Amino acid sequence: MNTTQHLHGKRGIELLHDPLLNKGTAFAEAERDALGLRGLLPPRVATQDQQLERVLENFRRKTSDLEKYIYLISLQERNEALFYRLVMGNLEEMMPIIYTPTVGLACQKYGHIFRRPRGLYVTSKDRGRVKEILQNWPQSDVRIIVVTDGERILGLGDLGANGMGIPVGKLSLYTACAGIPPAQCLPIMFDVGTNNPTLLADPLYLGLAEPRLRGPAYDELVEEFVNAVQEIFPRACLQFEDFGNCNAFRLLAKYRDRVCTFNDDIQGTAGVTLSGLLSSERLTGIPLAKQRILFLGAGEAGIGIGELIVEALKLSGVPEADARRQCWFFDSKSLVVKSRTDLAEHKLRFAHEHSPVDTLLAAIEELKPTALIGVSGTAQSFTEPVVRAMGRLNPRPVIFALSNPTSKAECTAEQAYTWTDGHAIFASGSPFPPVTLNGITHVSGQGNNSYIFPGVGLGVIASESTRVTDEMFYVAAKTLASLVTEGDLMLGRIYPDLKRIREVSTEIAVHVAEVAFKRQLTPALRPADLKAHVQSVMFDPHYPKYV
Numbered sequence: 001m002n003t004t005q006h007l008h009g010k011r012g013i014e015l016l017h018d019p020l021l022n023k024g025t026a027f028a029e030a031e032r033d034a035l036g037l038r039g040l041l042p043p044r045v046a047t048q049d050q051q052l053e054r055v056l057e058n059f060r061r062k063t064s065d066l067e068k069y070i071y072l073i074s075l076q077e078r079n080e081a082l083f084y085r086l087v088m089g090n091l092e093e094m095m096p097i098i099y100t101p102t103v104g105l106a107c108q109k110y111g112h113i114f115r116r117p118r119g120l121y122v123t124s125k126d127r128g129r130v131k132e133i134l135q136n137w138p139q140s141d142v143r144i145i146v147v148t149d150g151e152r153i154l155g156l157g158d159l160g161a162n163g164m165g166i167p168v169g170k171l172s173l174y175t176a177c178a179g180i181p182p183a184q185c186l187p188i189m190f191d192v193g194t195n196n197p198t199l200l201a202d203p204l205y206l207g208l209a210e211p212r213l214r215g216p217a218y219d220e221l222v223e224e225f226v227n228a229v230q231e232i233f234p235r236a237c238l239q240f241e242d243f244g245n246c247n248a249f250r251l252l253a254k255y256r257d258r259v260c261t262f263n264d265d266i267q268g269t270a271g272v273t274l275s276g277l278l279s280s281e282r283l284t285g286i287p288l289a290k291q292r293i294l295f296l297g298a299g300e301a302g303i304g305i306g307e308l309i310v311e312a313l314k315l316s317g318v319p320e321a322d323a324r325r326q327c328w329f330f331d332s333k334s335l336v337v338k339s340r341t342d343l344a345e346h347k348l349r350f351a352h353e354h355s356p357v358d359t360l361l362a363a364i365e366e367l368k369p370t371a372l373i374g375v376s377g378t379a380q381s382f383t384e385p386v387v388r389a390m391g392r393l394n395p396r397p398v399i400f401a402l403s404n405p406t407s408k409a410e411c412t413a414e415q416a417y418t419w420t421d422g423h424a425i426f427a428s429g430s431p432f433p434p435v436t437l438n439g440i441t442h443v444s445g446q447g448n449n450s451y452i453f454p455g456v457g458l459g460v461i462a463s464e465s466t467r468v469t470d471e472m473f474y475v476a477a478k479t480l481a482s483l484v485t486e487g488d489l490m491l492g493r494i495y496p497d498l499k500r501i502r503e504v505s506t507e508i509a510v511h512v513a514e515v516a517f518k519r520q521l522t523p524a525l526r527p528a529d530l531k532a533h534v535q536s537v538m539f540d541p542h543y544p545k546y547v
């Protein structure tokens, strides 16, 4: 196949410096002649497999995770196809580097490890010229934008413009897990300042060194940005990521019915957690409709999960009021109950009639939950008495410690299994190694959003959906749960093996696209073979022949 038309006239050194087109030493003899590459490369032509061997060797030689991160990012900057073959072929090893937990560390040190810019920066200084900035992006067919204002990076708080590592990492997962072509992905840092004193005092900090923009000026800038995206990239899905919860809920409510958008911290987390709960049914024998779920943390993740559980229960015939009473929240102060006068808007719908309860342990004793979900960003808050109480109240307690990165997890896998004599059904946000207890090895699940959002994004792109709905996250959760095998469950794992992520994302995309067609959210016609259509838009990291 002759694909030189995709090179946009690029030749020679310009071609070698374009990471989307570069093949490095794998340029064939004929390509070297035809494309002005002769002499610019060492003479021996390598295969992509040989290159893979070299980059894997280099990667494994790095002695710290941060060094591994820097190595992978620099490979991505040189040669995207090789980067994705490396990541896709070794996902379990690479995912904790390109995403949580290592990406958290990389964000904390972003200004210090910075090499080359990646993605777009829109700042509070850009009022009135956001459209021009978007026009500077070299790709025109953008389909997924991940934007953050860096206010709540993982569980690490306000990292300002250093948060750029998150959209970059998330988009890498869109490609690695669901095959969304890298040229269609755009990471954006919405830099409106930071209130982090350490960053403000750091001379190497790369963002606007001023306090965060708030109030109407912030909202007007977001409005200009959203409108500019509609105009410049009309086919793009806009994913909001790691915004502080004072903005995240509001922005989602404001834009979800107007443009193609979602918030992964709220909706993606909800999808993966609901899926974990659905899979747990197969181990506990207790259907979702009979579960009582207690959350530690009532922010974006917690409330998002609660709302999707309510949606799922409603769809299975449970009245909404009853569905809400199955979900209880304990925030940084106490149990979320009706009599409290200090509750933020997003907590009110889960504020039930109950006397005040001041400790998590007391709440467990009172409510007798079947599942305990940690989304508080508070390390070690599932103490031994808390976990033991769950074990005493339930033959198979469901315990999810979802806070990221690993250092923020509410408890470790080892603690959860040890304190429940191996009976816990455990999942965490960042991965934990398997735990062997009394001769039995328990493999915990990683309740990682990357099981959900790449497939949802792929389904939205493939169907050309103009909206992203809660029903899509519900079907994504159900599809993911349906792919958990008996073998997974026997190991204690409530999510499929990560090695199957492309298959998982494809299946989710098909079901999400089906919702788009069924609900008439797209101007496109439903292809006869939807799965084949989804597969046809997926990126293949093997090199094409240019000549």
Ligand code: NAD
Pocket: 152, 154, 155, 156, 244, 245, 265, 269, 272, 296, 297, 298, 299, 300, 301, 302, 330, 331, 332, 333, 374, 375, 376, 377, 378, 381, 402, 403, 404, 405, 408, 428, 429, 430, 447, 448, 449
């Ligand atoms: P958020 O800031 O919106 O909410 C945090 C909530 O925790 C708030 O309600 C706060 O009041 C509460 N909280 C803080 N300290 C507490 C304490 N000591 N005890 C009880 N509650 C406390 O943040 P979020 O987006 O909801 O994220 C929370 C955590 O969940 C983060 O660590 C994040 O990394 C993690 N998370 C994990 C996943 C995943 O693994 N799938 C997805 C999203 C978020």
